[in-house]
Amino acid sequence: MASPDYSDGCMIALYPPPELAEELAVEGGLPVEDLHVTVAYLGNADEADAELFNEVVQELAERKPFTVKLAGLARFTGGDKDVLVALVDSPDLEDLRRDTLDALYERGIEIPRDHGYTAHLSLTYLEPEETAPLDRLPARDVEFTALAAVHGLDRTDYPLAHPMESVAREAFAAGWAMSGGPMTERVQVACETAVQIAAEEADDPDILRATIDLGRLEGMWALLFQRREEQQAKHTKLIGDAWKPLIDRAAVAAAIDEFRLRMGVAEARGPDWARIRAEALAVAKKMLYALVDVAGFGKLRQTLRDAIAAGRAEGAVNAVAIAAERAAQVGLDWNIAFQDAYRSMERLDELWADADGWLGRTLDGAAGDLGSVLADGMEAGLTRDELIDAAMDILTADDAAVAFTVDWAMTTAADEGALALYRSEGVLQIDIITAGDGRVCSACIDAESGSPWHIGDQPRMPLHPLCRCCYAADVSLSHFAAWMA
Incomplete structure (x- = not known):
């Protein structure tokens, strides 16, 4: 069954890892590269300022990667065609959706109000009388590490990263440089750990000082x-x-x-x-x-x-x-x-x-x-x-x-x-x-x-x-x- 053409649309979306998309794709359904979870659909791309739109998505990507759970199948009905979807459950996705609507509203960007929001990943479109190619989808976790801005045929992926991460990485590097030590595998692992801790403790006013100290310590050991x-x-x-x-x-x-x-x-x-x-x-x-x-x-x-x-x-x-x-x-x-x-x-x-x-x-x-x-x-x-x-x-x-x-x-x-x-x-x-x-x-x-x-x-x-x-x-x-x- 042919899928609707949304090539002129505009949306903010999450794309699963390619290997998982291969597993989820069904015969005759959406192509592997098109499988995604829509965070917000903005309508026709011609009506959306591409530069402002990408600016919003880049800002929204300033958060840690998060994991969702694919929680079974559903069949949406009521349109010209039915849609077989994988349901998605995640409080982090709910937070992202809320922040997205707030960010769009602040910039005067409205989204269509034809439907409410049920987080899902569309698999295939079916005729109302057509039998679904799947009757069960085992639950599984999916980590998303990037947020996509799709404007017509243009797609830009913005890696999910807490704003503290780049600052913490620089702080760790500064401490390591003070030590005069070599860059070893252990130092690299310690840096990623320090960055993760800094992102989790971003509200601590002393976290960057601690990150510098950790960089110097690991440099000394190296x-x-x-x-x-x-x-x-x-x-x-x-x-x-x-x-x-x-x-x-x-x-x-x-x-x-x-x-x-x-x-x-x-x-x-x-x-x-x-x-x-x-x-x-x-x-x-x-x-x-x-x-x-x-x-x-x-x-x-x-x-x-x-x-x-x-x-x-x-x-x-x-x-x-x-x-x-x-x-x-x-x-x-x-x-x-x-x-x-x-x-x-x-x-x-x-x-x-x-x-x-x-x-x-x-x-x-x-x-x-x-x-x-x-x-x-x-x-x-x-x-x-x-x-x-x-x-x-x-x-x-x-x-x-x-x-x-x-x-x-x-x-x-x-x-x-x-x-x-x-x-x-x-x-x-x-x-x-x-x-x-x-x-x-x-x-x-x-x-x-x-x-x-x-x-x-x-x-x-x-x-x-x-x-x-x-x-x-x-x-x-x-x-x-x-x-x-």
């Missing part, structure tokens, strides 16, 4: 995590550069010869996979722990000790940065602070013990990886040269156990550096704050929810490898005046 990542990448490379020269192909070949000899490959009548794996791990540990006698091992130990010192220094600076943010004090010079904190680590003998502990973990991790490669290679029937190549690959790969251990060691050091600073400042309680990224697990969330913690009772950070949760507390910034620009 900078904090960026600096940590940069430090860890830097020291991972330095330690990798010190590690790789220790892996001598001749020593690896000798270890594999010993492994093959132990297994008695030539005489073996059948595989004993448990024994293969045990012997592979034993040979791997023997070879790697022999590295402590290699000339370059001292450089590796020094480099790891430097990484731990850098981690501790960064943790101390992070602690002051968090305290400064809590006190709404800007001007921390991160680089000066880091250099000062790093120099204080020069004579800490305990860092050598820490370095030795992490070296042990590094060797154990590398031995586990090497043992698995040797055992798998033996089971797969690799030749001697193929086993040597596989061993060299795993021991010198960029994503080997070294990088994993360095990340864990420096994160642990950063958390210990922050905790040491808080203790030295007489802090009794601390919070745990998650990084807000995909590495946050249930243990992280529980630790954050349990804040504040008495120092000594808090979970020891990091809670897991690659954890980026932080300790946070208030400290007197007067002790760190030299760090402030």
